[in-house]
Amino acid sequence: MLTTYFGHSCFAVTVNGKQLLFDPFISPNPLAKHIDLKKIKADYILISHGHEDHIADVNLLADSTGALVISNFEICEWLSKKGIKRCHPMNTGGKWLFEFGKVKCVRAEHSSSMPDGTYGGNPMGFIIESTEGNFYYAGDTALNYDMKLIGDFRKLDFSFLPIGDNFTMGIDNAIIASDFIRCNKVIGMHYDTFESIKINREEAFSKFQRAGKDLTLFNIGEAINVTVKQLSKT
Numbered sequence: 001m002l003t004t005y006f007g008h009s010c011f012a013v014t015v016n017g018k019q020l021l022f023d024p025f026i027s028p029n030p031l032a033k034h035i036d037l038k039k040i041k042a043d044y045i046l047i048s049h050g051h052e053d054h055i056a057d058v059n060l061l062a063d064s065t066g067a068l069v070i071s072n073f074e075i076c077e078w079l080s081k082k083g084i085k086r087c088h089p090m091n092t093g094g095k096w097l098f099e100f101g102k103v104k105c106v107r108a109e110h111s112s113s114m115p116d117g118t119y120g121g122n123p124m125g126f127i128i129e130s131t132e133g134n135f136y137y138a139g140d141t142a143l144n145y146d147m148k149l150i151g152d153f154r155k156l157d158f159s160f161l162p163i164g165d166n167f168t169m170g171i172d173n174a175i176i177a178s179d180f181i182r183c184n185k186v187i188g189m190h191y192d193t194f195e196s197i198k199i200n201r202e203e204a205f206s207k208f209q210r211a212g213k214d215l216t217l218f219n220i221g222e223a224i225n226v227t228v229k230q231l232s233k234t
Helices: 058-065 073-081 147-153 171-180 201-210
Strands: 002-005 011-015 018-022 044-046 068-072 087-090 095-097 102-107 124-130 133-137 158-162 185-189 214-216 223-226 231-233
Touching (some): 044 058, 068 073, 068 124, 073 087, 102 147, 147 171, 171 185, 171 201
Parallel strands (some): 018 044, 044 068, 133 158, 158 185, 185 214
Antiparallel strands (some): 002 011, 002 223, 011 018, 095 102, 124 133
């Protein structure tokens, strides 16, 4: 699956010919100033929770791409009042079949409020199931024991896990999380954007390697073809 990183926790993943865009926070991110929003394509936009650093560009990109937005009920209601017409509301525990495959919403241990301070519903992670493979996008979350249920529920080919600490789990807890979900192929996210979530990359790679796991950290704007057997740059 061709996967492109747009900074912070924003990734685009092509699944069965459809582009899924997760948590678009690009234009306010100084590390992503070279990314041209006009060139970003999306068929679906998935929003894990309502914080500004995950939702900042959703209105613009939903308008420019015509994408269907997938998020919790409260966020979809909030977006509809902002003029977003195509939303599919879900909530934790629910699953729905889309053109590219299935989306199952799972618990994320975090908070959620909208940029204007209104209630943002339950934060979520997403399990994507498709004929091309399965992956887990954790969103912002602490380590929690419910992650074991993910490993019981579905075999995962790779996962997106936050590693920046302070607001989410850090490197050590992400390693434990990968044990819980039974997935050793991890793509790191939610790090380096702010001073409080900067990581030591050498330490991160070393710790994951010692644990027998494969950590990939993208450069912003980089695209990698993620396969079941390996991560190969394109």
